[in-house]
Amino acid sequence: MNRWNKIAAAGLLATLGGWASAQAMDPMQVRGWASTCATCHGTAGIAQPGMESLAGVNKDEMLKKMLDFKTGKRPATLMHLHTKGYSEEQLQALAAYFAALKR
């Protein structure tokens, strides 16, 4: 991890509290990935009517849901496609990110 990542991680840990994978993944990178979910699920995870908000979700429940979409266990219109775009580790990081956002 380079110097910038360390500084960024330190700064972001304040908001991400208890995020276990913080050592492994660049928080700026995770923030970027999460922002691509925001197109449908709201800036900072607060959605407009018609879509689910992701801010403040239970981390483990969200991860299970994403993995079930990915494997096809849970029916979906298109989330089975989107979740296939991310590795399990990346989905873990996204679940932790949204769980840490204020509702």
Next chain:
Amino acid sequence: MKRRQLIQVAGAGSVLGAMGMITGCATSGGSGGPHVVVVGGGYGGATAAKYIRLWSEQSIRVTLVEPSAAFISCPISNLVLGGTKTMADITISYDNLAKRHGVNVVRDMVTSIDADKRTVKLASGGELSYDRLVLSPGVDFMWETLPGMSKPGAQDKVLHAWKAGPQTVALRKQLEAMPDGGVYALSIPLAPYRCPPGPYERACQVASYFAKAKPKSKVLILDANDDVTSKGPLFKKAWADRYKGMVEYRPKHNVVDVDAATNTLKFEFNDDVKAAVLNVLPAMRAGDIAVKTGLATANKRWCEIDFLTHEAKAAKNIHVLGDSIQVAPLMPKSGHMANQHGKTCAAAVVALLTGKPPNTLPIYNNTCYSFVSADEAVHVASVHRYDAAQKTMLTVPGSTGVSKAANELEGGYAMGWARNIWADTLA
């Protein structure tokens, strides 16, 4: 920031201030900090402006230059043509970008860019300095490919309505005025063009209107491509099942000229077609300002970029996003994609202006809904991941697909998508 730039920015600020265009945000005035000028307030530019402010914690000043008084959405605008939505439904103010995020929204147009001096000239006569420029000018039309469209009045009579706004209203009026039994002919250029499924959705919406209001009328699709370019089986099923006998699809029909006086389309290989209402989508390229600045390095049409930062290959400190870019494989020119570009670009601009390395693994998605009737929709979706070896965005295996069938559930999601992307881009 160098002293010279500070002076230039302060100077630009006072010019705009004198013109009454600076918004009243305390953190966005001439108080120092790097300055980003964003050209174009569509899905790409507006998203970039908002997210640069958010992610720099308001430390980077952002000026958004946009000629329109308000944002008008191309997505959902086909429903205005179909008569189930109004212009008010797809028009959104830029006020929240100014009020909530401190973006200086300047109603003007950039007429030239000096990449060496890092300045832009405005149509009103002003000038702005930038540390980095974000260019999101959308598409402009290659009118030179349709000589007849340069005749006086031709472009007022034969409409594209491919930039939502006055032409959307005018085309709806032409459809309303058309006598029952008339033919509405829609021509589609060779890909790539803005919004691959958009023309086919438009055919559905016009057919949906005809089915209710003028059932003897016809929708004739004249496509330069070999086949429907997006969601083909789903659109063909809609035409066969819902609009039987009303919609006719003709592939490999490349329009090479238009006679607006007689409402006639001329083709490369096929017989002329006359229709009561012509709707011609000309071939498209990057917005004029990008071409004029020498950024359209791919066939003089599209701007090649570094996908990690969206910086143009042809100019330093200028980032291009949205429909203007030379796309990566299987990447559509869509509003959703422009919103995703806006965030990748914003993160990179914030990193570069604060002396940090940009993210090395962008991953983003596309979701595009099309309405096949007033309330039933279909989607196409994909996830795109940066490939360091090929230096481009590639679709992740398994992440690309379309709906099984059109339904109201997806129609509901389509409107949910619209409300959310509008808020994420502008609120």
